[in-house]
């Protein structure tokens with residue numbers, strides 16, 4: 001039921017750049033498209049806890065779409081990224097939300113990131129439309145810029161706010177989660 005020309009997580013919307021900004025605090029304008037998926041971790045202090053994020057950065061290209069369930073299965077949260085300068089990428093995002101609702105873990109936390117907000121002159125997706133949509137599906141919503149480091153850490157903090165599960169689950173069920181939480 002996906003538009004066959006589109007990817008679930010559109011290519012080029014800035015997924016890898018968001019992860020790279022979060023993990024390494026840097027930005028590469030010439031970053032390559034992701035092949036398959038890449039995995040990164042980052043541990044951050046959250047209140048009196050350490051949160052270790054295990055992040056699968058999935059490829060947006062159509063040919064890798066079938067791999068996606070391997071990565072979201074067992075995940076505590078998913079960040080679905082669109083490009084505020086590309087209306088198409090916002091429509092694709094809605095397909096992703098449907099897919100996650102139907103096939104993802106029942107309690108997965110969904111965050112929507114409208115990336116490239118530094119390019120507001122070329123904006124095609126009004127912030128209010130995206131926010132209203134996110135509210136309607138009870139998702140976290142932020143506009144981000146991996147380039148200018150806007151709201152990147154905030155997305156992950158908000159995910160921490162929403163993902164609360166006991167530490168004992170950590171090494172068992174959530175071994176492959178995007179996010180795990182460790183008590184200090």
Ligand SMILES: Nc1nc2c(ncn2[C@@H]2O[C@H](COP(=O)(O)OP(=O)(O)OP(=O)(O)O)[C@@H](O)[C@H]2O)c(=O)[nH]1
Nearest residue numbers: 012013014015016017029033034060116145146147
């Ligand atoms: N202006 C601007 N450009 C960005 C931003 N984030 C990413 N880009 C650029 O957009 C292009 C695609 O970025 P990627 O991070 O590779 O996008 P992706 O969604 O991971 O792409 P795939 O791996 O192919 O799915 C690159 O040229 C980035 O430099 C941003 O916040 N602002």
